[in-house]
Amino acid sequence: MSTSRIALVTGAASGIGAAIATRLAADGASVALLARRRDRLEKVAAQIAEAGGTALVVPADVTSEQSVAEAAVLVQDTFGDLDLLVNNAGVMHVVPFADGPAxxxxxxxxxxxxxxxxxxxAFLPALRRSAATRTTDLINVSSLAGERINPGMAAxxxxKAAVSHLTRTLRAELAGEGIRVTDLEPGMIDGTELADGFPPELQTMVDDLRTTLPAVPVREVAELIAYVVGRPRDVNLPHLIIQPSKEV
Structure with a gap:
């Protein structure tokens, strides 16, 4: 990967997002860390700085257009035009559809x-400007859950199925502009906080499953992202799945 990349990673306060941001920074990218929890972002940024990397803390709420617009201004003023965007922020609630709170x-x-x-x-204008002269990537972290039937995980x-469909459509719309678009669908990943809010009985089941079916460490997801964005400018990997070898 070029050491001059300017990247933004959402959900960068922990888990997959923090691992991706740290890996990109280790490769020499200037990385904007976006999430709601400033204190967690500052810890990730400090670790990156200690390792000799460059990171910008960007506290923002992805559900708020205004918050994201302000984040875009901050990143632009600090680093200039973005050429690598990783949409990773996510949440998982597990509850039967009929019983689930709205x-x-x-x-x-x-x-x-x-x-x-x-x-x-918010960041597409910067990506378009970057694509005119240098390698530019848009990566959306979806999930295998978007392709599978998992009771209790309808929402x-x-x-995630919608994210994958959106990503495929964005690739069709942006490919002619030189923006590479990738849909990444992880399976069972270890080191994320997605399962932290599960009911106790479900958390026990997940823990037992991870004992018999070791999950993929978050660092492997980060390594895969680094590989994707490190391909020659005229090569795009549009759809990738990463999961444990024994997961079916």
Missing amino acids: DAWRSTVDINLTGVINVTH YGAS
């Missing part, structure tokens, strides 16, 4: 889908 469904769609739309729309699966 606010859980709304927050799932707002963060997982509307957040991707808000951030992409999450539907939101």
